[in-house]
Structure formats: C-alpha cells, structure tokens
Amino acid sequence: MAQQEANSHNLKLHRLWLCAGSFFIGLGDGMHNSMIRNAIKLGDGHISVQAKGYLEAPANYKFIEDGASLLADLEHLDLPAFLAPRISLQVLASSANNSVGVAFEGIASEQDPRMKDILDKLIEGDEDIFESKRGVIIGEKLSRKLKVKVGGKIVLMAGKQGGDSQAQLARVQGIYKSGIDELDSYFVIGNLELASLFLEGEGADTNLMPLTRVAVFLDDEKKLKEILPIIDKHLSANESFNELTALDWKTMMPQLVQFVMVDDAGNYIFLILILIMVAVGVVNTVLMSVLERTREFGLLRALGINRFHLMILVFFETLMLSLMSVGIGWLISGPIHLWFSHAGLDLSAMMGDNTQMAGTYMDTIVYTELSIRRILQLTIIIFTVTLITGIYPAIKAGRVTPIEALRT
Amino acid sequence: MALLRLENIGKRYLQGDSELWALKDVNLSVNEGEFAALVGPSGSGKTTLLNIIGGLDTPTTGKAYLNDLCISDLSEAELSDFRLMQLGFVFQSYNLVPVLSALENVELVMVLQGMSESERRERAEHYLDLVGLNAEKHRRPSDMSGGQQQRVAVARALVTDPSLILADEPTANLDSENAFALLDIMHRLSHEQKTTFIFSTHDMRVMQRAERIITLRDGQIVSDEQQ
Numbered sequence: 001m002a003q004q005e006a007n008s009h010n011l012k013l014h015r016l017w018l019c020a021g022s023f024f025i026g027l028g029d030g031m032h033n034s035m036i037r038n039a040i041k042l043g044d045g046h047i048s049v050q051a052k053g054y055l056e057a058p059a060n061y062k063f064i065e066d067g068a069s070l071l072a073d074l075e076h077l078d079l080p081a082f083l084a085p086r087i088s089l090q091v092l093a094s095s096a097n098n099s100v101g102v103a104f105e106g107i108a109s110e111q112d113p114r115m116k117d118i119l120d121k122l123i124e125g126d127e128d129i130f131e132s133k134r135g136v137i138i139g140e141k142l143s144r145k146l147k148v149k150v151g152g153k154i155v156l157m158a159g160k161q162g163g164d165s166q167a168q169l170a171r172v173q174g175i176y177k178s179g180i181d182e183l184d185s186y187f188v189i190g191n192l193e194l195a196s197l198f199l200e201g202e203g204a205d206t207n208l209m210p211l212t213r214v215a216v217f218l219d220d221e222k223k224l225k226e227i228l229p230i231i232d233k234h235l236s237a238n239e240s241f242n243e244l245t246a247l248d249w250k251t252m253m254p255q256l257v258q259f260v261m262v263d264d265a266g267n268y269i270f271l272i273l274i275l276i277m278v279a280v281g282v283v284n285t286v287l288m289s290v291l292e293r294t295r296e297f298g299l300l301r302a303l304g305i306n307r308f309h310l311m312i313l314v315f316f317e318t319l320m321l322s323l324m325s326v327g328i329g330w331l332i333s334g335p336i337h338l339w340f341s342h343a344g345l346d347l348s349a350m351m352g353d354n355t356q357m358a359g360t361y362m363d364t365i366v367y368t369e370l371s372i373r374r375i376l377q378l379t380i381i382i383f384t385v386t387l388i389t390g391i392y393p394a395i396k397a398g399r400v401t402p403i404e405a406l407r408t
Numbered sequence: 409m410a411l412l413r414l415e416n417i418g419k420r421y422l423q424g425d426s427e428l429w430a431l432k433d434v435n436l437s438v439n440e441g442e443f444a445a446l447v448g449p450s451g452s453g454k455t456t457l458l459n460i461i462g463g464l465d466t467p468t469t470g471k472a473y474l475n476d477l478c479i480s481d482l483s484e485a486e487l488s489d490f491r492l493m494q495l496g497f498v499f500q501s502y503n504l505v506p507v508l509s510a511l512e513n514v515e516l517v518m519v520l521q522g523m524s525e526s527e528r529r530e531r532a533e534h535y536l537d538l539v540g541l542n543a544e545k546h547r548r549p550s551d552m553s554g555g556q557q558q559r560v561a562v563a564r565a566l567v568t569d570p571s572l573i574l575a576d577e578p579t580a581n582l583d584s585e586n587a588f589a590l591l592d593i594m595h596r597l598s599h600e601q602k603t604t605f606i607f608s609t610h611d612m613r614v615m616q617r618a619e620r621i622i623t624l625r626d627g628q629i630v631s632d633e634q635q
Binding site: 295296299300301302303304305306307308402403406 | 459462464465484485488489490491492493495497499503505506516517520521
C-alpha cells in the first residue's frame with residue numbers, strides 16, 4: 001500500500017515535470033518569437049528585395065535604380081503585406097566634437113514599422129522627420145558619442161565608388177533609446193529624400209526613387225514560405241529586376257537564427273534532462289509495480305497466460321500510464337499556457353532595461369507560445385519516451401516463472 | 409483408460425557439486441473422477457510431483473501423459489495453453505488476485521480463455537453458488553476468511569471444467585473445521601462434476617477423506633492404497 005502511494009506520488013511528480021518542461025518550451029518559443037518579431041520590425045522586414053550581392057558586401061553604390069517601378073510592381077502583386085521603401089547607407093556621422101561610423105537609414109513614411117517602433121522609444125525631441133528634409137533621429141548612445149543634442153547639426157559623409165566623398169548636413173530632430181546597443185549607438189534614421197541625395201552622388205536619378213531595398217512586412221508571418229517564391233518568381237520574370245533578389249529574414253539575420261537554434265538546443269537539452277528523469281521515474285514505478293505483483297504474475301502464468309501475453313499486458317499498462325500522463329500533463333499545462341499566452345509573464349524585474357539579445361530585443365512581458373506542431377512534437381516525444389520505458393518492465397514481467405513467483 | 413500416466417518420472421536438482429533427486433522412478437496412473445491424496449512428510453517430493461503433472465516444472469527423466477498427451481514434450485507456450493485448457497489449480501496460500509472481487513477471481517481463467525462475458529458471468533456465479541459463496545461474490549479476498557478464499561480458489565479451479573485439478577496442500581492454512589468443510593466441497597464436486605482431484609497433504613485427518621492415498625517418501629512412491 002505504501003509502495004502504491006509512492007508510485008502514485010511518483011506519477012504526479014512526472015506530470016508536474018512534464019508540465020514544467022512543456023511550459024519552459026512554450027516560454028522559450030514565446031521569447032524567440034518576440035525576439036524574431038522585434039528583429040523583423042526593427043530590421044528589414046520578413047522579406048527584403050535588394051540588389052544581388054548587397055547582403056554579402058553592402059555598399060552605397062549597390063542600389064535599385066528604379067525604386068518607383070519596383071514598388072509599383074510589387075504593389076501590383078497585391079500581396080497581404082506592407083511595403084517599406086528604404087535606403088540603407090554606411091556613412092560617417094560627424095559633429096563639432098566627434099566622428100562615428102554609422103548606418104543611415106532613409107525611410108519613406110511614419111508607417112514604416114521600424115519608424116513606428118522607434119517613435120515609441122523617443123526620449124527627446126519630436127519625430128517629425130518628414131516635414132524637414134534634413135531632420136534625423138539618432139540613438140541616445142550615439143548622441144552622447146557625438147555630444148549632440150536635439151536641434152544640433154551633424155554631417156553625414158559617405159565615400160563614393162570612384163574614391164571621392166560626399167556629405168550632407170542633417171539636423172537632430174529627436175533622440176530615442178531602444179535599449180539595444182546596436183541601434184542606440186549605430187542607427188541614424190532620416191528621410192528617404194535626404195538619403196537619396198547620397199545615391200544621386202553615386203549616379204542615381206532621384207526622379208526614379210532610387211532605393212537600396214524594399215522591406216516587405218507580411219500581415220501573416222506564416223505566409224512567408226508562400227509569398228517569398230511569388231516575389232522571387234516575379235523578379236526573375238521581369239528583365240528590369242534581374243539584378244534584384246528577394247531574401248527572407250532568416251537569410252538576412254543568420255546570427256539571430258543561430259542564436260535561436262542554440263537557445264532551442266538548450267531548451268531541448270533541458271527537456272531531455274526532464275525526459276530522462278521522467279523515464280527513470282516511469283521505469284522505477286512500473287518496475288516496482290511489476291516486482292510487487294511478481295506473485296500475481298506467477299499466478300497468471302500458472303493459470304495459463306503465456307509470456308508474450310503477460311508482456312503485452314504490462315506494456316499495455318505502461319501505454320495507459322503514458323496516455324494518462326500526457327493527457328493529464330496537457331490538461332494541467334494547457335490552462336497555464338493559455339493564461340500566460342494572454343496575460344504574459346513580466347520579466348522586467350529580472351531583466352531590467354537590458355532586454356537586448358543577438359542584435360534584437362525581447363519584450364519584457366513574454367507571452368508563451370505553443371504551436372500545434374510543437375504540441376504534437378512534444379506529445380509524440382513524451383509519449384514515445386514513456387512508452388519505451390515500458391519495454392524493460394514488460395520483459396521483466398515476461399521472465400517470471402510460476403514456481404519461483406508463487407514461492408515469494 | 410487412465411487419465412494421468414506417469415512413467416519413470418525423476419527430478420534432479422543440482423546443489424553445488426552434489427545432486428539431489430527430489431523424485432526418482434515415479435510411476436503412477438490416475439483414472440478419471442478419482443479423488444486422490446498425495447501424502448508424505450515435508451521434502452518427500454509431493455509439490456515437485458504436482459508441479460510436473462501441472463506442467464509448471466519439467467522432469468529430468470521419464471514422461472508424464474494426460475489423456476495420452478505427453479506433457480513433458482510440450483513447448484513453453486504449449487504448456488501455458490495446456491494449463492489454461494486442461495487443468496485447475498488450488499494453492500496452499502489461496503493466490504487470489506487481491507484487487508479483484510470473488511466473482512472476478514473466478515472469472516479470471518475464463519477471461520484468459522476468451523470466453524464471452526455473459527457466459528463467464530453465468531458460470532462464475534454458478535460455481536460460487538456450488539461452494540456456498542454467491543452472497544459474497546462482490547467481496548475482495550482481503551474481506552474474506554481463509555476458508556472462504558480457498559473456496560473461491562476451488563470455484564476458480566472448477567469453473568472451466570478441467571480434466572484434472574491439482575491442489576497443493578489446500579488445507580494447510582485452514583483450521584480443522586474449514587479444512588474439512590473445504591474437503592467436503594471438493595469431494596462432493598468431484599463426484600457431481602466427475603472431476604479428477606489430486607491434492608497433496610501431510611495432515612492425517614485430511615488424508616482420511618481421500619479415496620486413494622499415494623504415499624511418497626524421499627521422492628519415491630512407497631504405497632498406493634484405495635480407501
């Protein structure tokens with residue numbers, strides 16, 4: 001009886017471990033997805049249409065000459081997405097006090113997701129960079145490096161393909177603080193018109209709206225695999241866009257993909273450790289229950305059940321136990337997930353302002369996320385492991401000999 | 409024709425370098441419907457002989473036949489089937505499944521035989537009635553006396569109409585009153601059902617109820633008497 005209580009206690013413990021495991025996987029997925037969404041928002045969208053070779057070696061002269069036609073063409077495809085024309089440049093930002101190498105991002109409107117996100121993080125000045133051609137927004141760390149405040153002037157200077165340099169004057173309109181070092185100390189956001197002046201210096205016709213990329217922000221990120229080939233096919237089919245390519249965010253941000261993979265591997269190692277504990281626990285529970293019932297099994301053997309049927313019987317018992325554990329595990333963890341997927345888990349006390357990771361940032365409130373695929377994956381893994389653990393006790397039960405068992 | 413035939417049965421155990429013959433040259437015939445007792449002191453080979461007859465153990469020498477079927481030649485799986493279909497067992501310590509009720513314990517062998525639920529329920533109730541326990545059919549072994557548990561075990565052994573019922577010291581854990589009551593039931597059912605019983609005992613009072621007494625000593629049959 002005491003052993004039965006211990007076994008029942010063990011099983012409750014296993015279910016709790018499984019709940020904890022699936023919860024942490026869900027939390028991990030939530031964190032990753034939050035990071036990915038932010039990276040896409042602050043970065044170059046789900047898909048970036050840009051010149052071939054730009055990713056490998058970005059240079060100001062590798063621009064899209066006829067951005068207006070490209071935009072019109074992409075809009076004509078009627079994709080469920082927002083199209084953000086952009087000019088990304090490598091420039092030297094100089095103030096009266098200092099010079100720093102920065103990325104100058106020219107955007108077309110406040111509707112650009114990157115701009116929308118940055119506006120939320122504005123700590124000084126205003127966002128109205130579209131009223132004044134030369135207005136820019138810079139990060140808080142960059143403003144400290146350049147020792148420049150709102151209203152201050154900076155000079156943006158870029159090298160030309162021929163070896164000359166060109167410069168444009170800009171005025172700091174606002175200062176933002178995203179909490180991400182790379183953004184705060186490196187990104188200057190300005191008007192597409194100002195940025196296009198640099199491309200003009202590279203030989204671009206500003207009337208054609210030269211761009212370095214069109215960032216495509218999908219309404220539904222799950223449609224990435226469906227839409228990327230459509231754009232790719234369209235670019236290949238059109239002779240004027242032969243030199244352009246469409247890249248997904250995974251290609252654009254390999255370091256983030258790698259980070260997520262490594263972190264996922266960590267989560268899986270954690271899950272494997274939990275599964276090992278659960279497997280040992282289940283083996284122990286089932287084995288104890290087999291040993292406890294050696295006499296009963298001996299009796300069944302004496303009465304005429306054969307080894308194979310006895311093994312199947314014990315294995316079936318483990319199968320039931322697994323189904324019950326997985327079912328109860330999800331019944332417990334399901335509502336927990338549901339709760340945290342809506343209310344979120346506030347990690348601000350733990351993380352403070354430092355939410356940057358792998359070149360992006362994580363929201364301080366993390367919402368657990370478990371896709372159907374992940375639920376199926378976890379269910380199959382847990383179920384299979386638990387089932388495998390039933391093999392040894394079943395073999396052990398099959399080895400019971402009636403004479404010896406009935407003597408116990 | 410004999411139901412059970414044993415020819416030169418011997419059973420040897422190895423204990424280190426030495427060997428011990430638990431049974432030696434045992435020859436025996438038991439006819440259908442007999443109510444026979446295997447008697448002898450502890451260590452005389454009664455249980456070993458019952459185990460060999462029941463296909464729970466294999467003889468070192470000789471052959472055992474039941475209805476001309478050579479038990480000693482059967483494979484392990486065939487022995488399981490043989491026990492399931494041809495034999496009934498009653499053990500010294502009842503050996504009922506503790507989590508099952510009396511009725512379910514009696515049904516157990518029929519479940520293994522694949523009998524339909526309605527048929528096995530009907531048969532189980534009938535045999536519990538025969539051993540006087542129908543009123544207790546829903547009780548678990550832990551809620552029953554030793555005598556009652558052994559009567560359930562007898563009902564379980566009888567319920568499939570086996571050719572032979574083997575009972576190893578069925579009364580050893582019972583007081584005299586219960587022991588005699590159980591033997592009376594076994595004896596009565598042996599006659600009513602035409603079932604062959606072979607039971608082992610070393611209790612003089614119990615063996616007096618047997619119709620045939622086979623005495624074993626040092627692994628050999630020393631006497632075989634009809635009463």
